Amino acid sequence: MxxxxxxxxxxxxxxxxxxxxxxxxxxxxxxxxxxxxxxxxxxxxxxxxxxxxxxxxxxxxxxxxxxxxxxxxxxxxxxAGYAPEYAERDWAAPALERMRHAVELILAHQEPYPAFVLDREWNVLMANGAAARVNRLLMDGRESRHANLLHQVFDPEDFRPAIANWSAVAEKFLHHLHAQLAAAPTDPVPRRLLAEIARYPDVPALGSPHDGEAPAPVLTLEFRSHAGGLRFFETITTFSMPHDVTLQELRIECAFPADAHTAAVCARLAREDAAAAA
Missing domain, CATH: 1.10.260.40 (lambda repressor-like DNA-binding domains)
Known part of the structure; x- marks a missing residue:
């Protein structure tokens, strides 16, 4: 555990x-x-x-x-007895409208591949159509039980059964949480999140062995689906030199296909969605 x-x-x-x-x-x-x-x-x-x-x-x-x-x-x-210098606004605040528009452009340009936006507590704030389509495929049309990515990944009744390499993915998330905790030991958020996901069964320990295999340059997320196995790798985008707490802690995660089959499935899902909407 x-x-x-x-x-x-x-x-x-x-x-x-x-x-x-x-x-x-x-x-x-x-x-x-x-x-x-x-x-x-x-x-x-x-x-x-x-x-x-x-x-x-x-x-x-x-x-x-x-x-x-x-x-x-x-x-x-x-x-020290001074007022805070940096604002912390709600993501939906009017002052952040231009930033939301910029994020919407990033999400749209990522089509037909998934992209979504996370806050400091790993809540999914926004997602593009591709993320919704892939999620429906992996979840057999069911909606997720959680709006929080960590709970989606660790809950056995949510997204977790669809992740073929779940142990490696879970360990990656745990490393991220421990890095958050180490970077700001007084911040209660990563400690609370660690406590919440630890309640799920079979949560791996950090540093689990991987059969002596050399680690890949990036972690590939492997999924089971009725359309066959899907494989993605992810990139993270953040705002450069923000002067707002919310913006600094925002992450835009974009998933890219790691093989031709995954790319073809994403393109097919997009065509089917467009045909249904026509």
Whole structure:
């Protein structure tokens, strides 16, 4: 079973705790961070111990040096008594309309192959027609029980039986979740998601053996279907240099056929869908 580091519900970490945590993650000493953030080691030490309150500008330099994501930068500001700098809007907010339009174009151009959009909690926010068509094929026309990709993959009564190489796929998702947790130890989301999927049966342990086979350059997702086996590989697109927490955490996943048969099935499904709509 997947191992979940135990953690109760602690109070919000102090500024010093956050700085020490991020320095440890980035493997930086106080001296390294102080030099890069253009401050004295003594001043940084006083900030970490709560004896000094940094300015917003100083916190910005520290966050940039530590390459902290926007959500963590907001947490750093809050811990120091400042208002957050970066907005976190709902994906449906009017302010993000142009970004949604750009994502819709990406999804449309991915046809006839699947593409979908995930938020930081692995919820599927948008999907193109190809994703819906392939899902219907793999699920024998049934709808998924979940709007969350992790639950779709790990639930034996959902998408999981259609995944021929489920153990390898499950391990890939577990690695992603543990990487999320390692990148932001105070973020409760990956810990909660790990706990939720651990309740499903036969969840593999990380680092499972693969019969001594050399790993492929990318993981191929292999599916069972009435149209024969389907094989896809995926790419992930993110926004470049966003100034919004939601946009930074958004992922656009595009699936590409790994063989000619899969490409032909996707093209046939698209033709059949277009003929039915005509």
């Amino acid at each position: 997947v191992a979940i580091p135990p953690r109760s519900n602690p109070p919000s970490p102090s500024l010093g705790q956050l700085l020490r945590e991020w320095r440890t993650l980035r493997r930086q000493s106080q001296l390294d961070l102080a030099l890069a953030a253009e401050m004295s080691t003594r001043h940084l030490s006083c900030i970490e111990t709560g004896k000094a309150r940094p300015s917003r500008e100083a916190l910005g330099r520290i966050a940039a040096t530590l390459d902290m994501p926007l959500r963590a930068r907001n947490a750093l500001l809050l811990a």
